[in-house]
Amino acid sequence: MRAAVPAAAVRDGAAGAAPPVRTPRHVPVAQLVRGGIVEGVHHGSVVVLAADGTVAYQRGDAEAAFYPRSALKPLQAVGLLRAGLPPLDEAALALVAASHSGDERHLATVRRILRHGGLTEDDLGNVPDLPYGTAERHAWLGRGLGPGRLAQNCSGKHAAMLLTARARGWPLDGYLDAGHPLQRELAATVAELTGQGIAHVTVDGCGAPLFAVSLLGLTRAAARLATAAPDTDEGRVAGAMRTHPELVSGRGRDVARLVGALPGLLAKDGFEGVQIAALPDGRAVGVKIADGADRARMPVTAAALARCGIDPDVLAPFATAPVLGGGAEVGHLRAVDAPADRPDRNRPRQPAG
Structure with missing residues (x-):
């Protein structure tokens, strides 16, 4: 069922025309090679x-x-600041833009955001889930715990939505409805930052409204955040994400490691093979893997960043993933337009298969 759409946000207007809704014309962007033969594309x-x-x-x-x-x-975090999110420290603001792994620091920071508005976990409207991080999930289950709203990876965003609604005097009930004043404000910010109207509104996995834009519009928005002055809402979000990459994702996650390798980088991943990354001077990349395969996301992103002039040695840990056979490396997964492999560069954290 289509969610109620805030019409003012989807109309062509000051933000520009909405992108066309069509089957995307995707092309091969990554290959999995096993024993010298392309096994998957x-x-x-x-x-x-x-x-x-x-x-x-x-x-x-x-x-x-x-x-x-x-x-x-990150765009929604900017929208929340514009809509009246009360002042938060950098760590808490990073959690607002996070898909967190669910470790104790993540959960404690979300609780702190909720307490700021006299709210509790029971007020959250996101779906209950186990922690996203593998180690965090195992530890959670080892304590005999089940799915919870606080543990779900979007809980920081939802806590900030509730806090903003309370600060503005808007009803907490229905804060996830696309027609709620809060969501209308967020839609307007997304349209303004991407420079285009919103083509469609549906519901994300966490239950929040999800706005359809284009990959080009999203990448331009990432560049706007990355180049913004520190005292702007865009700059505050970018600064928090750069300073606390492990709060935006989690310890050992590839996005946190990429930000650590490229100081000043603004980066955020998304389910179904989405990645944005932007440098302080405005160079930026956007990636969408058609089949949603997460294993292809970072090698394709690394190849795109190489086109921004980033040192290939810095990108090497992210550029390929080994393909295993009998426990030994027998191939690799890499972007189709990536530089030629070098054996000393095929050392990412997770194998491709």
Whole structure:
């Protein structure tokens, strides 16, 4: 069922035309090679922006409407600040834009956001879930705990939504409805930052409204955040995410490691193979893997960042994933347009298969 759509947000207008809704024209972006033979191909789309905002490279369909999933959270965090989110410290603001792993620091920070508005976990409207991080999930289950709203990876965003609604005097009930004043404000911010109207509104996995934009629009929004002055709402969100990458994701997660390897990088992943990354000078990349395969997301992102002029040695740990046979490496997964492999670079954290 289609969610109620805030009409003012989806109309063509000051933000520009909404992207076309069509089957995206994805193309091959990654190959899995086993024993010298291409065993699997991942299709998708990639866009690379130069520092002046022009498209420096494009593969596939960056103009079609798509769902950014959690890669939209930095934009929603900006929208929450604009809508009246009470002042939060950097760690808490990073959690607002997070898809967190669910470790104790993540949970404690979400509780702190809730307490700021006299709220509790019972007020959260996101779906109950186990922690997203593998180690965190095992530890959680080992304590005999089941799915919970606090543990779900979007709980920071939901806590901030509730806190903003309370600060503005808006009803907490129905805060996830697309027609709620809070969600209308967030839709307007997404449209303004992407420079285009919203093509469609549905419901994300956590229960929040999900706005369809284009990969190009999303990547331009990432560049806007990355280049914003520190005292702006965009700059505050970018600064918090850069300072606390392990709060935005989790310890050992590839996005946190990428930010650690590239100081000043703004990066956020999303379910179904989405990734944005932007440098302080405005160079930015956007990636969508058509089949949602997470294993292809980071190698394709690394190849896109290489087109921004990033040192290949810095990107090496992210550029390929080994393919295993009998416990030994017998191939690799890499972007189709990546530089030639070098044996000393095939050492990512997780095997491809």
